[in-house]
Amino acid sequence: MIFKRFVNLLVFLFLLGAGLLTFFLILSGGRESGTLDGFYWLQADTSGFNSAPATTRWYNYNWCGYEDGQLANCSSRAPAKPFSPRDNFGDSSNLPSSFRNNRDAYYYLSRVGWAMLLIALFFIVLALVPAFLATFLPFKSVPVLYCVLSWLAFFFIILAACLYTGCYVKARKAFHNGGRSAKLGAKNFAFIWTSVFLMLINAVWSTVFSATHKGRSSYSDHDMYAQYESPSVDTGAQMEKSTYNSGTTDGVGPGPVAAAPVIGQPQPATQAGDGKFFQKLKTRKHAPSSEMEPAGDGGLAGPVTVRE
Template sequence: MQYKRFVNAIVCLFIVGAGLLSFFLILSGARDSGTLKNFYWFEADTSGFNDAPDVTRWYNYMYCGYADHETYDCSDKGADKPFSPKDNFGESPNMPRTFIDHRETYYYLSKVGWAMLLISLFFTVLAIVPIFLSIFKLARPLSITTCVLCWLSWFFITLAACLYTGCYAKAKNAFHHDDRHAKMGAKNFAFLWTTVFLMGVSSIWTMIDAITRRKEKYNKYRTTDVYSDTEVVGAVPPVESQPSSGRTFFRKLRTKKHETPAGVMAEEESHEKVVEGVQT
């Protein structure tokens, strides 16, 4: 079963990779300088939105102005900073109308998407432990547990990807409708959908592995059960069959048939002796 260990090692790398990508997505926006400033969710032309910068980038924990490849005038940092131009800059006549009329849509899509991302990372970390232990034979294979955890992680990361994509795709269309520049963060969304792919492949393989292990265990149990039954039957001495009532009846009947001619012959001999005595 070397090929299974090899595939399990690859799947373990997939799960670890998905966990690292998810962790990096959560870190994006933690700092407004260095490499992390290039990992954003959305960039748009926000000129004329009250005191907003000309170009704004939205991160996980803040939004910042962006010019000359540098960020500036960043907002206060907070966990799960929602995407909502109305809440970020206040209502403005220059703002696309959808951000005012449907403010809750963008607000809650980004908020719930962040929550799903965190839940997915939690299940991803949990899934790494049993598959890692099974590869190095440090514990009994927990294939069903790994399968369930992988599918849960895949479900929540897919939900997060759909929510984030839906939120910022709608926002991009709204800005483009008003002839404003807008684009989604290519790196963040590439990481996000790559994580979906990695967890999807891992979930399918762990399900196949769980089914095959279950089948092998069942076949082994059946084989052991058959062997044990054969040994028990061979060890038991043969039991003599007891005659049934029907057999006893017919046996007695046959005995009587055999005994009847002897009795008749005895009576005939005694009768002849009596006759001879009389004649004498």
């Protein structure tokens, strides 16, 4: 148990790390100076593309010219700024043919990839709560929720990584085929694939932890059956005894109270007279139907006549 808690806390740190890396990727291009200016997706030679800078870097929110180690001539900032040299700089004869013929592929790969990155970050944040609570709470539902959220976060982060990689690797190849220099942003791709690796470990461990967790549900079977448990024989005897001792007779004081009659069984008489009376009734009930003739003048009983 101690080993599982230790591993769970370690994997929880992996989850935190994946969330932090994904957050930095979301902020790519958020500022034109400071640390964030090094988080770009692609840097390429764009000289001759109408009014484009000689060297351009593409971010999530804009693209900027890069000269002497500084960013300049940046575009307007907008969420999910598409990567498409044809849309960014206008059509030009100097553009590689891939950017003119496959404009939609670059446009939608970059935009959808950013959306998948946002969804992945959302599920990573949601998974943090059950991931932490699963270490300490005994309920079975918490590890299951942790497992589901981890796999959802992993699915969207790997989808975003594949979309971004496919888009910018294809673009780098197009620049190279046109005789132009281009390189991928090492930090962004290192961060996104590291997040994929950390989320894979997290998803696998959450599955193992959920399958081997021996917690109880929030409303256990023991509690459910306890509500419908029938009273035992001893409990019934105690209740009958308590009823017997608490009865009264003719208002004088506590006395015995007759138990409820049971159909099909002879009942004990409460008094001696009553017992003889009910015994006579029972005898007459089961006796054969007959009558005694009235006695004669001498007062002696006559012969018995049985009526058929």
